[in-house]
Amino acid sequence: MRKQWIGGTWSRTKREPIPVIDPATEEVLDSVARGTTEDADRAVAAARRALSDWRWVPGVEKAATLHEVARRMRVRKAELARQMTLEGGKPYCENHDEVEWSAACFDYYAEVGRDSRGSSLPPVAAHQVNFTIQEPYGVVAAIVPWNYPLLLLSWKVAPALAAGNTVVLKPSEETPLATLDLVSAFEALPPGVLNIVTGYGREVGEALVVHPGTDLVALTGSLATGIRVGELCARQVKKAHLELGGNDPFIVFPDADLNVASKGAVWAAFLNAGQVCTSAKRFFIFEEIYDEFVARAVKFTRSLKLGHGLDPATDIGPVINPKQLADLEARVAEAVAAGARALTGGKRSRKFAKGLFYEPTILVDVRPEMRIVATETFGPTMPIQKVRTIDEAIDAANAQEYGLGANIYTNNMEWAMTAMERITAGTFWINDPLTDNEAGPFGGMKKTGHSRELGIEGLDEFRETKHVHLDYKQELKPYWYPYKKYNASR
Numbered sequence: 001m002r003k004q005w006i007g008g009t010w011s012r013t014k015r016e017p018i019p020v021i022d023p024a025t026e027e028v029l030d031s032v033a034r035g036t037t038e039d040a041d042r043a044v045a046a047a048r049r050a051l052s053d054w055r056w057v058p059g060v061e062k063a064a065t066l067h068e069v070a071r072r073m074r075v076r077k078a079e080l081a082r083q084m085t086l087e088g089g090k091p092y093c094e095n096h097d098e099v100e101w102s103a104a105c106f107d108y109y110a111e112v113g114r115d116s117r118g119s120s121l122p123p124v125a126a127h128q129v130n131f132t133i134q135e136p137y138g139v140v141a142a143i144v145p146w147n148y149p150l151l152l153l154s155w156k157v158a159p160a161l162a163a164g165n166t167v168v169l170k171p172s173e174e175t176p177l178a179t180l181d182l183v184s185a186f187e188a189l190p191p192g193v194l195n196i197v198t199g200y201g202r203e204v205g206e207a208l209v210v211h212p213g214t215d216l217v218a219l220t221g222s223l224a225t226g227i228r229v230g231e232l233c234a235r236q237v238k239k240a241h242l243e244l245g246g247n248d249p250f251i252v253f254p255d256a257d258l259n260v261a262s263k264g265a266v267w268a269a270f271l272n273a274g275q276v277c278t279s280a281k282r283f284f285i286f287e288e289i290y291d292e293f294v295a296r297a298v299k300f301t302r303s304l305k306l307g308h309g310l311d312p313a314t315d316i317g318p319v320i321n322p323k324q325l326a327d328l329e330a331r332v333a334e335a336v337a338a339g340a341r342a343l344t345g346g347k348r349s350r351k352f353a354k355g356l357f358y359e360p361t362i363l364v365d366v367r368p369e370m371r372i373v374a375t376e377t378f379g380p381t382m383p384i385q386k387v388r389t390i391d392e393a394i395d396a397a398n399a400q401e402y403g404l405g406a407n408i409y410t411n412n413m414e415w416a417m418t419a420m421e422r423i424t425a426g427t428f429w430i431n432d433p434l435t436d437n438e439a440g441p442f443g444g445m446k447k448t449g450h451s452r453e454l455g456i457e458g459l460d461e462f463r464e465t466k467h468v469h470l471d472y473k474q475e476l477k478p479y480w481y482p483y484k485k486y487n488a489s490r
């Protein structure tokens, strides 16, 4: 059983183990400690102790340390990618990229953190100086999901540390192993600056959320978890930084290059077996190109190979756990019973003796009220609807509770800008779905949440503004007691 990383050492624990399963083989890979309130207490205490030093480490030294974390991540890229493939299921090459993007995020915030600036303000009287400084919140509880374990922790940990906070990190109980392997990189940090506790969200996760020693909670997860964490934080007036679900639209306009758009659509739907928060999950295709688009998407999807992520021939891996697989089966079955047609897949793959594989599924004749369209479906599905006008496409795109991302294919400037202005989404991709850029803010509108990761905005989420009012001339003020002089002057 793997131990917890607290205060710069591997913490001994006799906690009950949580098994970690390879979803492609359903075999137990290892186990981690089922963290308790006591573990949360020890990790928060270690982070608080480290805060008083880390906060004041000069920017240039912080930057060098964060660059060193990135360098160490890259040294172990292959091992980390392999571990993520085993515990999370997505193909090795995608995990290899994920480690690189995670390291790039640490490099980015090493530099951006150094460049941190406040502002100077016009004073209200002579001999006064007004300016702002940016301060860390203190101890951040960072809680992350399983689908991009290292990337999503990096989006929180790197800016939080660059801003001078210390962190207690809780990985998902599904994919904690690569995070624990990352300790070899985090050892570049002073002890206690970053601590890792493993366990269930309802147990050690909530213990961190309600702990009086955590000053900010940064969560990426489902809407249900976000509501729960948001409520708990509200009771303590603690800031909750929430990155929640998505149900992203993908619109193909009549002028699109259908070879490119259909392949982009298949990738956007099935990357990581459709388990990306920004997976394209609802497709709206203009009627004049609908048949050709669907035919191309079906042909391309049939060429994709399901398999273990360590097999270089694999395009799509398994889904994460039996619960997700059952949910997927139920959603597709419901849609088919209500009149939808599966042109590919529509069922669990029986190609392998074991493993949680679901065939990539293109569904047509779907309707907006079907659960597979109306709510977030976390799996390899591509429900396609036909649209006739730009207004219809935009209204359909907006008919959802989330506002994470939106994708379109067109070179028509008027259509593109109209859709961009009217679709409610935190990221809008034109002719290139799903890509991230460390310098570009990422996050959602509506029920996806109300914060941003990456970019300067992602750093600002982890620091508070303090206004400093300085008067360099000590003198009695006319508006102090006694009021007489002040009133006389009015």
Ligand code: NAD
Residues within 6 Å of the ligand: 143, 144, 145, 146, 147, 148, 152, 170, 171, 172, 173, 199, 200, 201, 202, 205, 206, 209, 220, 221, 222, 223, 225, 226, 228, 229, 243, 244, 245, 246, 276, 277, 278, 376, 378, 404, 443, 444, 448
């Ligand atoms: P989840 O909400 O089940 O779990 C996320 C994390 O929260 C885990 O570490 C879990 O242990 C913890 N957790 C659960 N309940 C908790 C509680 N009551 N208190 C504290 N912590 C708790 O989500 P998941 O299944 O791991 O991930 C899938 C979801 O995440 C999807 O909805 C997806 O869209 C979303 N997601 C969003 C983004 C984004 O950037 N907006 C990115 C990736 C995933």
